[in-house]
Amino acid sequence: MKAYIQDTVRNEEARLNALRDLNLLDTSPSDSFDRLTRLASKLLDAPVSTISLTDRDRQWFKSKVGVDITEIPREQAPCSYAIGDNGIFVVPDLQADPRFVGSPLAQAGIRFYAGAPLFTRQGYGLGTLCVVDEKVRDLDEEGRQVLRDLAGMVMSQIELSNTIGRSDAVTGLPNQHQMFEDIEDLARLHPGDTATALMFELVSQQQSGQGQRVLGSNFTEALVRGGASRLRRNLGNSSRLYHVGPTRLAVLVTPEFGGDIEVLISSLADLLGDPVECDGIPVTPTPAVGSCLFQLGELSPRDVLRRMLNAVEDAMLSDDGRADYSPAHDLRHARSFMLLNEFKAALETPGQLRLDYQPRIDLADGACRGVEALLRWTHPQFGPIPPFDFIPGVEQTALAKPLTEWVARTALAQMAAWRTQGIDLKVSINVSALNLDEPDFAERILDLVRVGGADARMLELEFTESAVARNGTRVVHQLEALRDAEITIAIDDFGSGYSNLSYLQKLPASVLKVDRAFVGELETSERDRTLVRSVIEMAHQLGYRVVAEGIETQETYDLVRSWGCDEGQGYLMARPMTAAKLGEWLLSSAQLPEVA
Template sequence: MSLSAFFRWLERHFRNTALMILFLAALNLGVYVLVLATGGIKYVYSHSMYIPILLAGFIFGARGGVLAGLAGGVVLGPFMPIETATGEPQLLLNWVYRTGLFTLIGLFNGVAVEMLRLQLRENEWLARHDPFTRLPNRVALMEYIEASGREGGVAGTTSSALFAVFAENLMEVGATFGVRISDEIMVQMHDRLLSLFPHGTPVFSPQPRELSVILPCRGPDEAREEMDRISAAMKEPFVLPDMSLHVEAVTGCVMLEKNGEDGHSVLRKADIAAHTAGRKGEESLLYDSELDGTIAENLEMLGALKGAMEKGELLLHYQPKVSMGDGRVVGAESLLRWMHPVRGLVYPGSFVPQAEKSNLMNALTEWVVNAALDQVVRWREEGIILSLAVNVSARDLTSPRFGEMILEALTRRGLDGESLELEITESAIMEDPQQAIELLKRFSDVRVVISIDDFGTGYSSLQYLSRFPATVIKVDQSFVRNLRSDDGARHIIDAAVRLAHALGMEVVVEGVESEETFEMLREMGCDIAQGYGVSPPLSEEDFRGWFFSRAMNG
């Protein structure tokens, strides 16, 4: 039994005042009999009175210690002779002094014990609450799940669900406005959840940026309804002094098993559902056992990625770009592949999204840039004079080493900037437009080709677009795919072509799958085509053969 548990036991069994008085009276009477029987106050047994005084202070605190001290002083005072054999009484000053000493000892002991109890209660509270938001934490949640399992469910029900609400952009809010603002948002999110559910429903904060609540649910359909309610509540802006902020909240849910599943396992499943929902761009998701395998596989792939770079398991394929005017091959896009020793050829969609959320993305981009430029050098030795395009992520643009890495890679190989094209999405640029513009101007100064990738799908501002040192706009393939059936897609491509040409840029269209589509886009004024209608991505050897075959056939 812990000390805290022992104190709680004492408080339950000795909180009655009458019981306290009887207990102290019995102890004092016992000491009185002992001292009297052993010869009187002059003998050592009189010190045994400290036992009930200290015990009373320990059990009842300062009040009990003081009362025990006063009672002990009186018991061993006028009613106790110095020596029973002679019957000599004590001097008044002696027993008054002794009474005062007993009282002080009882007081100090009781105060010390009360301070200890207070500290233990505070430690227990801190163990179950976040000290900054003051919200119940993971320990409290685990205890609640365990208690609910013992009692047969939440609120007397036999079926319930755990909901995990994750604030995806709260770290960004904290970095921008300070952690006190992010803490305040967590408190407001907590209050909103409390307002949605019956009074007394506890809401927990098991980890930073996450809230959890357990609700009675009869099945998955009811759980989805609750998730919709939670998502709707989190969409409202959070009002703070001098500002209102939006929080990107995702919700994961797992139905609780009737066999009393371990709380940590339950929370892990809800977290998996929430993080999967965020990765898919959804507001909420109900846990399914298949998610376990997907998450584990993604983490395993990410863990093996660094080793793959060192072991030479990564490689590039190249998808050609051709001029729509004369059919010349004008470049190619470098597409990353992973020759996994177990899974075989793995495409970037299986590992790049996870890498973009980690520091591995910078190392991965550096590997691709160096591999692409090495390829440029090898091809030039064979008479293939082409630039290669490399995709750049938002994490790359914010890396302090990225600019130097690009320039050093070109200088080390004696290549000019036109040998390399950087494809950057609108959304990546718009995360920090000013910083992106300054970095891209450095590249433009050495004639590195800047291409705005997936144009039309992001949220760039025309004000910034005119300032970007880009020379290429790459129209997203989703518009090309619907070209023949969607008038809106044709108008968007036409507008993009006019805008690009007005700004002195070339237009690349990706996703060109047929000769008919090629001709339509050429007539609309597009400059360069890329897609399976031109060529699928090719290995180094296949690209070499394709290039020389095309050159020979005119």
């Protein structure tokens, strides 16, 4: 008996949740529903007709004909009985039925009641479409069928109203909101069973951008429609398809699927790899697919979506365009996101951030001519945070601007402090690609130099080659303003990014830093030796001073020096160190440059 009561309570809560999810209670009148109540009243010759929704303690009328009230108490209401019956519930005379003799309807003079239950596809009773009359009467089979048909039309209207906002306008496919609901429904039907979620990214970001520039929005629409059509034709009843992003489709493989999931994934990925016609132009997609298995009821729908997103992002970086959800990668992304959120506080809280400095050595005479300023972060809870854990993320956000200002201001202040100690070093700082998109970037840097009282000739700004190559005209104007103020411009990590040598002729830069990935393999790679030697020769012909990064062995040092490389930077000569330790290092190494 106790178990029965508990199940009844749980089922009632689930029913109420389903009712509230539809957002019908206490909403404004709707002509689409009113037409149906008017039709019921007319066809069944009843003065009163309502669409009555059964709330926890009331019957609320979404639509009504022939009555002014909007709700009545649920207790003793015939509709409460009707939703517990799969058939038409008829009471010929309320005043003669012991269940309703004292009900508000009977006391108001109502005698006849007939109601058809409104059930969701999941089997939850929402309420009824009912007709009432002041006369004692019955309802024949034809009348019952009319009421049954009209109730079906009411549910169709409810589903249609609920579909708005849950389907994608381009493909007509359910969107992520519908996917969330479907995952919840599956969890109720198959608690603890295993389901699989797949996410397909149809094209790379680069291909998507190029396609939209040529074909506009038609490119994305045609691509998604084509991909959705292929998937839909090859998914059985045990899998559901959704449109969850501009070029992303998702598939929910339910527990009813009895096949090999790996075979399914491979076959679907192969289908998406065939060319799709976009405005008469065949476009070959580059699909990536991420997958995750999960236990129904153990994850929220949003957590399922997050795992799918993580998996497809990993797939886009993989060689074969495939990836399963990785908890380790998920934790790393979550940590990166957490650090990104806390970095703003680090910028504003003294003591968390500092600059270390790594010497750059003149390979001709072994003297230290300058240093590169390197950002370090000591988190109050997690201790030292490796730069690669936070800098790439910060540089892709609006925090890039205050970060660069903090680094520049701190480095300029250190330059001034060293100057008072008789140390005159050129300091190089790294600048984000986003900084070059700021129209006042050069002006702000020059203001910082003036306020800091520093010598602009002793400041060097390092940009990656991909940053300086992505917007030629704007970049050149910014860099020219900095160069005209005698600030040195350096191209960092050369060889790892844009790799188009033509832009080197146009940029007002004077230093080129060869990427450590090539320098570190010089002892074992003949190709890297040829490449680095050629870069040094070419850069000198274009008027660049060349710096080799990542020198860790004497053999590498000797090689780049023999090829005429101007400067070197690496652990062989010195690791990054605090400003105080750098002063000690300079003195102990007898490499202190003379003050000009």
